[in-house]
Amino acid sequence: MRRFITIVVVILFVSLSANGQNLLLIGEHSYPSTESYTLKSNSSFASNLNVLFAREGETAFFSVNTKSIQDLEISGKLIIYLDDGTVITLKEKENDLVDNISKALYRLSDEDLSHLQNSNINTVRYSLEYEQGESHPNTGSYTASNKGETKVNFPALVIDFYQGSESSKSDSNADYIIQKDKSAPYEIQWDGDVVRLPLLQPSPKIESEIKTPFTFSFEVKPDGAIKSVTSPRFISEIEREVILNFLVMWRFSGLPFGVPQEIQRGTITFNDEFF
The missing domain is CATH 2.60.40 (Immunoglobulin-like)
Incomplete structure (x- = not known):
């Protein structure tokens, strides 16, 4: 017993x-x-x-x-x-x-x-x-x-x-400390004068090698959520689907007060360090 x-x-x-x-x-x-x-x-x-x-x-x-x-x-x-x-x-x-x-x-x-x-x-x-x-x-x-x-x-x-x-x-392993000495493995360009900060940036897991750099176009809602994403044509369908699925989960800072609350367009260019 x-x-x-x-x-x-x-x-x-x-x-x-x-x-x-x-x-x-x-x-x-x-x-x-x-x-x-x-x-x-x-x-x-x-x-x-x-x-x-x-x-x-x-x-x-x-x-x-x-x-x-x-x-x-x-x-x-x-x-x-x-x-x-x-x-x-x-x-x-x-x-x-x-x-x-x-x-x-x-x-x-x-x-x-x-x-x-x-x-x-x-x-x-x-x-x-x-x-x-x-x-x-x-x-x-x-x-x-x-x-x-x-x-x-x-x-x-x-x-x-x-x-x-x-x-x-309850994930105690998530890292929210901003690493200033680490350069971002991507570059974001925005239409207009307002620059939005990436808040959530999940990265994909891709087994095959991807030819980089390559650029995606996207639209962001006023609250920072992704509205739509357009991918380059030269990557494979499987790679495109994987990257699109993770990119739509990104979240940016919302538009500040005092500016028109409209959809904002931008582009993001990834280099090989991201994958």
Whole structure:
């Protein structure tokens, strides 16, 4: 009997581990979440700020945490500044101070998510307050920025986590760090003055060699989704089908406010490093 129980426990443990996912633990609650990513502090006093996205059913959350100094904790509203100039102001839902780490949780509206899918996080502003409600010389507002070697492609992360498949929502191996020293294996040209940034860029798996470079023409909707793709004629039907199937899954940043919300055309030229 003891042997049977041991086997059952081992099998159960393996099953739970295989289906594990990132969790945000705050107070008496836990939420499925992304990994935590670091924004660099712009203050010599405050530590770096770690941020992540979480969800509960259809409700989306943004959470921040930092090392607590002298019992200061994150409290009050939080402001997210995006690269396109959008400013998102969030009201605190819950905060916690445990193991010398201060955490705070904020609810995201559908409009907030739309902005976060179309422009990258530049800077986050937050407030540190004394947990006992007393005055403290270092209480006040601080900022942390998405920059340097740890700069993150947050629009891609948000789209994957909230709109991707169940496997991608908990994929801890996805790499969203922007590699500045790595040149892109493709070149994109846009019609007009607006330049759209690629947010999701899945690549195909092709066994045969493809003669490169070659160019595809495409149309992109105002929200950044691909509307249509036209391929070159010299590649084979199989190669064309594979490449078209992956290219229609690409996602670009949305058109900024103040410009006509119309279909935009462009071309993308791939080199041999992409395949």
